[in-house]
Amino acid sequence: MVNVLDATAKKTIEDAIRRSERLTSGEIRVHLQHYVIGDVFEHAKKIFRQLGMGRTKEKNAVLIFVAVKTHKFALLGDGGIHERVGDGFWQETRDIMLQCFRNGKLTEGIVAGVENVGLKLAAHFPRKVHDQDELSNEVTER
Numbered sequence: 001m002v003n004v005l006d007a008t009a010k011k012t013i014e015d016a017i018r019r020s021e022r023l024t025s026g027e028i029r030v031h032l033q034h035y036v037i038g039d040v041f042e043h044a045k046k047i048f049r050q051l052g053m054g055r056t057k058e059k060n061a062v063l064i065f066v067a068v069k070t071h072k073f074a075l076l077g078d079g080g081i082h083e084r085v086g087d088g089f090w091q092e093t094r095d096i097m098l099q100c101f102r103n104g105k106l107t108e109g110i111v112a113g114v115e116n117v118g119l120k121l122a123a124h125f126p127r128k129v130h131d132q133d134e135l136s137n138e139v140t141e142r
């Protein structure tokens, strides 16, 4: 197990996930790696499957995948999200994250990404009364 971020940074991100999920039935996960070889989006899809993220009731899970040293990241949403929004859905989030990353603010960029995804999910998938935390908020690393 490699540590991409230290425990404090990971907790900051996990807190942001928890906060964001209070607004939506959607589920957000963050996966970090040092490197990615090949297509980052294809790799994100694999992680999405491995984390069982396709099992949410409303098909509204979002994976934020970041390969820190390769300087690549991907946002991947499940089918329920694609049914409701177009391809431009993630552009704003990508821009916000990129801005932070370019300034060397890795954790801040991921937190901003989580928060922005959370707001977008909340607009389309408001939280329900008996919401369940369907996917762990833990940041995974490889």
Ligand code: CA
Residues within 6 Å of the ligand: 021, 024, 025, 026, 027, 131, 132, 133, 134
């Ligand atoms: Ca939930």
Ligand code: CA
Residues within 6 Å of the ligand: 021, 027, 028, 133, 134, 135, 136, 137
């Ligand atoms: Ca969750």
